[in-house]
Amino acid sequence: MTHTNPHVPVRSLSPEAADLIVDAHSIHAWYGSSHVLHGASLQIARGQTVGLLGRNGMGKSTLIRTLLGHVAQRDGHITLFGKDASRFKPHQVARLGVAYVPEGRGVFPNLTVRENLVMAAHRGVDGRNDWSFERVMATFPRLQERLTNLGAQLSGGEQQMLSIGRALMTHPELIVLDEATEGLAPLIVADIWRVIGEIRQSGIATLIVDRDYRRVLAHADHAVVLQKGQVVLQGRADDVANSPALASYLGV
Numbered sequence: 494m495t496h497t498n499p500h501v502p503v504r505s506l507s508p509e510a511a512d513l514i515v516d517a518h519s520i521h522a523w524y525g526s527s528h529v530l531h532g533a534s535l536q537i538a539r540g541q542t543v544g545l546l547g548r549n550g551m552g553k554s555t556l557i558r559t560l561l562g563h564v565a566q567r568d569g570h571i572t573l574f575g576k577d578a579s580r581f582k583p584h585q586v587a588r589l590g591v592a593y594v595p596e597g598r599g600v601f602p603n604l605t606v607r608e609n610l611v612m613a614a615h616r617g618v619d620g621r622n623d624w625s626f627e628r629v630m631a632t633f634p635r636l637q638e639r640l641t642n643l644g645a646q647l648s649g650g651e652q653q654m655l656s657i658g659r660a661l662m663t664h665p666e667l668i669v670l671d672e673a674t675e676g677l678a679p680l681i682v683a684d685i686w687r688v689i690g691e692i693r694q695s696g697i698a699t700l701i702v703d704r705d706y707r708r709v710l711a712h713a714d715h716a717v718v719l720q721k722g723q724v725v726l727q728g729r730a731d732d733v734a735n736s737p738a739l740a741s742y743l744g745v
């Protein structure tokens with residue numbers, strides 16, 4: 494089942510709107526002899542927000558890292574933007590227009606906030622250039638006050654904002670957010686969810702992993718639940734939210 498976001502702008506409502514930008518199936522992944530993903534599948538349509546749910550250790554980060562080319566021991570079929578990316582390396586995936594905001598944020602500690610933002614910036618694959626430095630500043634006013642600070646001098650929440658801002662300035666077709674609000678104060682968490690909502694409105698597809706499953710479901714078009722490396726439940730986010738099986742899969 495695919496379901497496109499009703500809020501995406503006109504450019505995404507073309508006949509290609511139903512296109513899958515991620516189409517992965519029968520995905521297996523291993524860390525050494527530990528077999529972590531057992532035939533998982535995941536689809537993301539253009540402009541769609543997908544929430545990936547599951548208890549700790551069920552393979553969410555591993556599925557993300559496998560799709561993005563970071564897990565070498567893998568098997569299965571991964572198509573990204575119509576290209577066979579089953580054996581792609583991370584830089585090849587990035588070049589297709591996929592921005593990864595990893596757990597732990599990946600900010601360059603010895604560069605200033607401005608340098609962190611500007612060094613990564615480039616036009617989108619389709620030439621888009623709408624996420625300017627000024628727009629990122631308007632989206633994250635806290636970063637504006639920290640422009641000359643080094644990455645290492647920022648709070649965890651500011652680092653997260655910087656990481657998301659940097660991803661936006663690469664004009665991605667897809668942003669992958671793994672535990673974007675982990676360990677942050679409630680006000681900062683609310684601010685990051687506001688931005689996730691703005692990203693959705695702007696028509697960029699998003700794959701979100703977050704412990705707050707209610708917020709994930711509220712922000713997503715589609716949700717996928719993993720258990721022991723397999724998809725056990727998926728569908729429209731509101732259907733998944735109302736599924737009687739959800740609580741047991743999430744252990745809540």
Ligand SMILES: Nc1ncnc2c1ncn2[C@@H]1O[C@H](COP(=O)(O)OP(=O)(O)OP(=O)(O)O)[C@@H](O)[C@H]1O
Nearest residue numbers: 524525527529547548549550551552553554555556
């Ligand atoms: N680099 C690694 N080396 C070995 N085992 C790993 C590695 N990363 C994860 N694992 C194991 O793989 C399994 C899946 O982990 P993964 O991080 O994908 O789960 P998750 O659903 O994202 O959970 P969490 O919320 O705890 O991150 C777990 O048993 C974990 O211990």
